[in-house]
Amino acid sequence: DGGITQSPKYLFRKEGQNVTLSCEQNLNHDAMYWYRQDPGQGLRLIYYSQIVNDFQKGDIAEGYSVSREKKESFPLTVTSAQKNPTAFYLCASSGDGTANSPLHFGNGTRLTVT
């Protein structure tokens, strides 16, 4: 079955530690995205990549970093510079990243930093 796999589902870290969230897709999609979801708020875009080896900052990129070395993979690193990292993180992909291209989501990683 084609889809997006995020791992792990739950992640616990101590404050000051960097942590990397995994996102893999086998949909052969060009574009991949990272969103953050907080209670009572709409999803907010962290980073976006339309092709391999290229990515752009979204609305809340500070304290996060990404890489896109392979088409299938788009890992997100939450660094110690992120002031409030505890949240639900969603990875998504779309065929070509254009406005009418449907978005497919993974099932998220819930990160808790104490």
Place this chain on the structure above:
Amino acid sequence: KNQVEQSPQSLIILEGKNCTLQCNYTVSPFSNLRWYKQDTGRGPVSLTIMTFSENTKSNGRYTATLDADTKQSSLHITASQLSDSASYICVVSQFSSYKLIFGSGTRLLVRP
């Protein structure tokens, strides 16, 4: 400012009843409007996508409407089931942009 507002924030209905969720947007230039269903602890799943020229689209018991003049959309759920309990998210896409503007969702609880 590009915004998507949804109402109500939460809703409780009895199994078998119908309900309608609302979405108002101020996104410009408009490309399309999407409704997603998100189960607790899971990623959103697409229900419908409507472009400017479409004013209604159905997906099983889910029917979305779009009025591009008033910038309003609704999602009507017919004969609700317990499995309809979820958050429903309205998302608007800007023309010629990868950016999507998300509403904060309506939490629906269907009770037996």
